[in-house]
Amino acid sequence: MNTLQKPRPPLKPLDDALADLLAQAQPLAExxxxxxxxxxxxxxxxxxxxxxxxPPLDNSSMDGYAVRCADVGAAGVVLAVSQRIAAGSAGEPLAPGTAARIFTGAPVPAGADAVLMQEDCEAIATAEGGVAVRINAVPQPGQWIRRAGEDIARxxxxxxxxxxxxxxxxxxxxxxxxxxxxxxRRPRVALFSTGDELVMPGDVPPEQMPPGAIYNSNRFFLRAMLLRLGCEVTDFGIVPDRRDATIAALREASAAHDLILTSGGVSVGEEDHIKPAVESLGRLDLWQIAMKPGKPFAYGTVGQAHFMGLPGNPVSSFVTFGLLVRPFVLRLQGVSDVAPKRIAATARFDWPRADKRREFLRVRHHAEGGLELFNNQSSGVLTSAAWGDGVVDNPAGQTIAAGDTVQYIAFSELL
Structure with a gap:
């Protein structure tokens, strides 16, 4: 008897996925x-x-002379220099008809209402052996004075x-x-990878890599991104593709961590054990997100710990971390504005094939302005992330022609 295959649920919009995640991210109390x-x-x-x-007091923003504007009605006025005020010292009230030699950052003496920069003044000696100054410019009240509380008010x-x-x-x-x-406090994150094909750099030299083996690159950039976000990271290494090993790793990780983060194994194949392992210890929502790269994504809980499962392809893992994990981790620390900043930029490339999913195209700034596109946008080509300086957030169904205005997110906004 023929049975109807259960229809797949629609792909989840990225913005809805992020909103659902943030609703679960209660800030840490400690x-x-x-x-x-x-x-x-x-x-x-x-x-x-x-x-x-x-600043705590009115102070000079220039090396020069503090004066009363009423004493300088015209250029060429000569005033006796009554005092010298350096930064860190306080002067006496300024006597009428005199000037105070003053230096940047020094408090303006009471009675003075302007400072003239020394380039507009000429120091001269008096017949009595004192010091005077010829003022060669007419000051305006408040000139070159930084007011108390101008930067910060009490x-x-x-x-x-x-x-x-x-x-x-x-x-x-x-x-x-x-x-x-x-x-x-720093979020405590347990990080591990799944996959018998994974090999750590240094364990096997390139010329001895067995067929089907790959080096575990995800573990390196995910750990670095977590550290940049202020997390304490426990590296659980590579977990074998066995359900018992996966369950054991999850159980241990859940005991002392706020978040468990994995890459790979979030599909539903026979060797993908994350889903049943998490469900045996807690709950799991497996999402298919309408984004490219990065469709497979999982969120759930294991004990008191949050769980996130990222796709195994390196660019997919890199992009989903920046757009989903990063905001979640920041919200755990109490940050309210977690959205990456987007800016309008000019495309210097053509993208004629629209996709049904929202795309994040790896680009970098062109030497002559605008953005140029990496020539291979495959989710397995990590070179695109190292070459680029950001992504174009391209809506579903949207083509791009050279000269179009696009939305650009710098990688610095995702780290």
């Missing part, structure tokens, strides 16, 4: 205090509020909780006196 020096890449767990003005939230810290933010935190920062 935080820790780290030195500001060591906080690069970490995510703030609480607001940073300034207890002072930055009481301002300078950095909000959920900010992923970069060198600029570290400097900003230091500028308000913070030598330590409260940050989300």
């Amino acid at each position: 935080t820790e205090t780290v030195a500001t020096f060591d906080a690069d890449g970490r995510v703030l767990a609480q607001n940073c509020t300034s207890a002072l003005h930055v 009481g301002t939230v300078v950095l909000a909780a959920g900010t992923r810290l970069s060198p600029a933010e570290l400097g900003l935190a230091a500028s308000i006196g913070l030598h330590q920062l409260q940050v989300a």
Whole structure:
């Protein structure tokens, strides 16, 4: 008797898959205090509020002379130099009819309302042996003065909780006196690969590789990408293509990790044991995502740990990590804005064959402007990711002609 084959479910749109993932990514509750020096890449767990003005006092933005504008009605006025003020010192109130020699960053003395750069002034000696200055330009009130609180006002939230810290933010935190920062703890990620065909570089030289064997490249870039996102990574190596071995690895990984990340074995073939192994210990949703490269993707839970299974082809694994795993890991650390930034760019190539899936084409900036395309867009050609500097996010059913405006995502937005 003939039986009807169960129809395949429709491919899941990428945006829907990401929304479903982020709905599961509850931020980790634990935080820790780290030195500001060591906080690069970490995510703030609480607001940073300034207890002072930055700069704390009105100060000079130039080497020159602080004056009262009322004393300089015309160019050529000569004023006695009554004091010298360097950065880190404080001067006396400026006496009428005098100027103060002042240096960049030094507090502006009370009474002065402008600074003239030294190029507009001429130091001269007086008959009495003192020092005076000839002013060769007419100043405007407030000229070359940085006002107290001009950068940061006291009481301002300078950095909000959920900010992923970069060198600029570290400097900003230091500028308000913070030598330590409260940050989300690092997500703990267990990483392993599946596949009897995988060989680690160094274990077998190229000339001795057995037929059908390949070097495990995914393990290297996935670990590096996780580390860049601030994760603590436990490398479980290569798990043999046996269900008992897969179950044992998953059980061990789930005990002390927030996320288990695998590559390969998320299809439904006889040698793909991830699906039944995860289901025996928890739950699994196996998604077919409407994206190219990177259609097969799995999400589920094993014990208290999240599970994500990436496709085995290296470019598929690379792209799905950037578009799905990266936002998830950032959300675990409390980052709210996890979407990669897209910018409009000009294609310097033709892409005449539209695909039914949303495509991510590996490209790089052309020397003369715009984007050029790598000549082989296969999901197994990792050269395209090393050659390129980003991807074109091309909608399903869309062709591209040279000169068209496309949406570009830099790889720096996916790492």
